[in-house]
Amino acid sequence: MTRTCPFVVGIACFAILGCVTVVQSQVTLEVTEGNSTCIKAELSASFFITYDTANGTRTVMVPLPGSAVVGVASSCGGDGRSPWLVALFGDGHALGLGFSSNDSLYSVANLTLQYNLSDVSNFPEANSTDVVTVETTSVGMVARVNTTYRCISASPVIVGGATVTFSNVTMEAFMTGDDLSPNESVCTADQSFTTAPPPPPSTTTAAPTPVPTPPGTPSQGSYSVSNSNGTVCLLARMALQLNISHFSASQNQTIQEVVNLLPNQTTSSGSCDPTSATLVLTQGNATNLSFLFTLNSTSNRYHLTGLSVVAAWSDMTGPFNTSNSSLDYQRGSLGRSYMCISEQTLVVDQNFSLNTFQLQVQPFGITRGQFAQAEECQLDQDNMLIPIVVGAALAGLVLIVLIAYLIGRKRSHAGYQTI
Numbered sequence: 001m002t003r004t005c006p007f008v009v010g011i012a013c014f015a016i017l018g019c020v021t022v023v024q025s026q027v028t029l030e031v032t033e034g035n036s037t038c039i040k041a042e043l044s045a046s047f048f049i050t051y052d053t054a055n056g057t058r059t060v061m062v063p064l065p066g067s068a069v070v071g072v073a074s075s076c077g078g079d080g081r082s083p084w085l086v087a088l089f090g091d092g093h094a095l096g097l098g099f100s101s102n103d104s105l106y107s108v109a110n111l112t113l114q115y116n117l118s119d120v121s122n123f124p125e126a127n128s129t130d131v132v133t134v135e136t137t138s139v140g141m142v143a144r145v146n147t148t149y150r151c152i153s154a155s156p157v158i159v160g161g162a163t164v165t166f167s168n169v170t171m172e173a174f175m176t177g178d179d180l181s182p183n184e185s186v187c188t189a190d191q192s193f194t195t196a197p198p199p200p201p202s203t204t205t206a207a208p209t210p211v212p213t214p215p216g217t218p219s220q221g222s223y224s225v226s227n228s229n230g231t232v233c234l235l236a237r238m239a240l241q242l243n244i245s246h247f248s249a250s251q252n253q254t255i256q257e258v259v260n261l262l263p264n265q266t267t268s269s270g271s272c273d274p275t276s277a278t279l280v281l282t283q284g285n286a287t288n289l290s291f292l293f294t295l296n297s298t299s300n301r302y303h304l305t306g307l308s309v310v311a312a313w314s315d316m317t318g319p320f321n322t323s324n325s326s327l328d329y330q331r332g333s334l335g336r337s338y339m340c341i342s343e344q345t346l347v348v349d350q351n352f353s354l355n356t357f358q359l360q361v362q363p364f365g366i367t368r369g370q371f372a373q374a375e376e377c378q379l380d381q382d383n384m385l386i387p388i389v390v391g392a393a394l395a396g397l398v399l400i401v402l403i404a405y406l407i408g409r410k411r412s413h414a415g416y417q418t419i
């Protein structure tokens with residue numbers, strides 16, 4: 001049985017961004033045998049998938065749609081087989097989760113992702129029509145037996161050339177009742193937060209304290225992406241600063257590290273499609289940052305939907321990898337560029353946010369390789385408003401003083417005349 005409901009992941013109000021509403025499909029998947037349920041999962045997931053085209057690689061974001069259904073290959077296990085949840089979606093794609101357990105714990109033992117490159121709506125210009133299957137055994141979802149695994153935080157799993165990002169997961173396998181157990185095993189990512197849902201801005205993040213040597217303001221870089229015929233289809237100029245919470249090898253604790261992207265060591269690549277565009281910025285082999293923009297062809301408006309980062313910095317104990325494909329930043333109109341000179345913080349998840357400065361992007365509708373007229377972000381407008389308001393207030397004050405003076409003068413004139 002599959003039940004789905006679109007829901008609002010979170011409405012987060014940040015002083016500098018206004019209200020950001022993120023909508024993502026929550027999917028309910030149940031594996032039943034006879035009339036008892038053995039696996040039940042309620043979750044959101046999205047996939048960043050990199051594939052080959054005739055002209056290099058391309059990365060797309062594919063969400064697990066609300067229409068996903070449980071495949072017949074799913075099973076409750078037994079007879080030496082382990083429980084297996086398969087979700088089928090789209091044009092021949094599938095996500096499989098295999099479970100194992102011992103007396104005290106159960107876990108997702110493996111994750112299999114199958115994607116069909118002949119699905120041109122998701123994989124335009126793929127140079128192959130293969131069905132690709134990738135698998136990993138490091139998924140990191142573990143819970144106590146007879147409890148529900150809960151993880152509201154986004155948790156990325158790298159599998160082959162893809163990243164699967166789960167969020168808002170409640171799931172139980174080896175179930176003994178008909179519904180999810182009220183006892184929960186909360187994932188470690190959620191434990192650092194007292195209030196769960198929307199990813200808090202980095203300033204209110206609980207755990208990491210020491211910020212090593214904050215860098216100065218980053219410098220602005222100019223980046224572009226070209227079509228297969230060499231025409232520029234995406235333009236960006238911006239100064240970027242990455243803010244990552246990670247475990248520091250030297251300090252033996254979790255720290256928040258703020259690092260500027262160095263434009264003169266950064267290369268850009270990406271792809272453009274009619275309704276989606278990606279920009280990938282690579283700084284040496286230390287930092288890789290991907291932006292995914294989508295265009296709503298009904299409303300002719302675009303926005304930044306996805307951000308993913310892979311960072312391998314010297315003080316990390318391992319590569320840092322995270323992504324979020326349900327963002328809603330940098331909203332602009334087709335045929336216009338989006339501009340934000342003021343600093344903006346794009347919260348990706350509780351461990352990663354991106355600070356942007358002096359930004360102008362145009363992911364769609366570039367003509368003659370140049371930015372079109374800019375739409376200014378709200379913060380810039382507010383910043384312009386402050387001098388206007390102050391100016392208006394001063395002008396008002398001057399006017400009042402002037403009127404008072406004139407009235408005063410008139411009164412005193414009248415006074416002289418009576419004498």
Ligand SMILES: *[C@@H]1O[C@H](CO)[C@@H](O)[C@H](O)[C@H]1NC(C)=O
Pocket residue numbers: 007008009010026042043152168196197198
């Ligand atoms: C998580 O999903 C449930 C439905 O399964 C929904 O009611 C809830 O609002 C979601 N929570 C968040 C933080 O998105």
Ligand SMILES: *[C@@H]1O[C@H](CO)[C@@H](O)[C@H](O)[C@H]1NC(C)=O
Pocket residue numbers: 034035
């Ligand atoms: C399970 O289904 C069988 C018939 O298929 C029925 O006899 C039995 O009562 C059901 N058990 C429960 C707990 O609903």
Ligand SMILES: *[C@@H]1O[C@H](CO)[C@@H](O)[C@H](O)[C@H]1NC(C)=O
Pocket residue numbers: 052053054055056057127128
């Ligand atoms: C697809 O392109 C990649 C490189 O872009 C190449 O390595 C691969 O062999 C190509 N595959 C096919 C089936 O043409």
Ligand SMILES: *[C@@H]1O[C@H](CO)[C@@H](O)[C@H](O)[C@H]1NC(C)=O
Pocket residue numbers: 081082098099100109110112135
């Ligand atoms: C996934 O893990 C389970 C349990 O360890 C195993 O039985 C199953 O064969 C694995 N699936 C794949 C595709 O390797």
Ligand SMILES: *[C@@H]1O[C@H](CO)[C@@H](O)[C@H](O)[C@H]1NC(C)=O
Pocket residue numbers: 102103104105
């Ligand atoms: C169950 O497995 C976990 C790791 O998968 C292990 O730490 C734990 O000791 C095991 N428990 C038992 C009772 O075997």
Ligand SMILES: *[C@@H]1O[C@H](CO)[C@@H](O)[C@H](O)[C@H]1NC(C)=O
Pocket residue numbers: 103104145146176
């Ligand atoms: C889980 O629940 C089942 C049935 O209620 C019980 O037999 C089993 O001992 C429980 N296991 C644990 C580890 O609590």
Ligand SMILES: *[C@@H]1O[C@H](CO)[C@@H](O)[C@H](O)[C@H]1NC(C)=O
Pocket residue numbers: 054055226227228229230
């Ligand atoms: C790939 O792109 C380059 C320029 O970006 C172009 O010269 C070449 O013809 C393209 N190849 C194909 C097969 O489109």
Ligand SMILES: *[C@@H]1O[C@H](CO)[C@@H](O)[C@H](O)[C@H]1NC(C)=O
Pocket residue numbers: 227228229230231
């Ligand atoms: C290049 O390709 C794009 C679509 O990919 C097309 O809109 C544009 O007209 C082409 N430009 C030239 C000069 O062929």
Ligand SMILES: *[C@@H]1O[C@H](CO)[C@@H](O)[C@H](O)[C@H]1NC(C)=O
Pocket residue numbers: 252
């Ligand atoms: C790191 O910290 C933990 C506890 O905070 C401690 O047990 C461990 O010995 C420390 N390791 C090093 C290398 O200092």
Ligand SMILES: *[C@@H]1O[C@H](CO)[C@@H](O)[C@H](O)[C@H]1NC(C)=O
Pocket residue numbers: 219262264265
């Ligand atoms: C890159 O730019 C920084 C300042 O923005 C400068 O310090 C550094 O020397 C430059 N590196 C190279 C290789 O040009």
Ligand SMILES: *[C@@H]1O[C@H](CO)[C@@H](O)[C@H](O)[C@H]1NC(C)=O
Pocket residue numbers: 284285286
């Ligand atoms: C890339 O990584 C290797 C080690 O993995 C390192 O030796 C090399 O200096 C790095 N290159 C750059 C440009 O950072």
Ligand SMILES: *[C@@H]1O[C@H](CO)[C@@H](O)[C@H](O)[C@H]1NC(C)=O
Pocket residue numbers: 296297298299
């Ligand atoms: C696109 O915009 C229209 C009109 O604003 C809206 O009804 C529709 O839901 C949007 N589509 C998506 C996929 O956001």
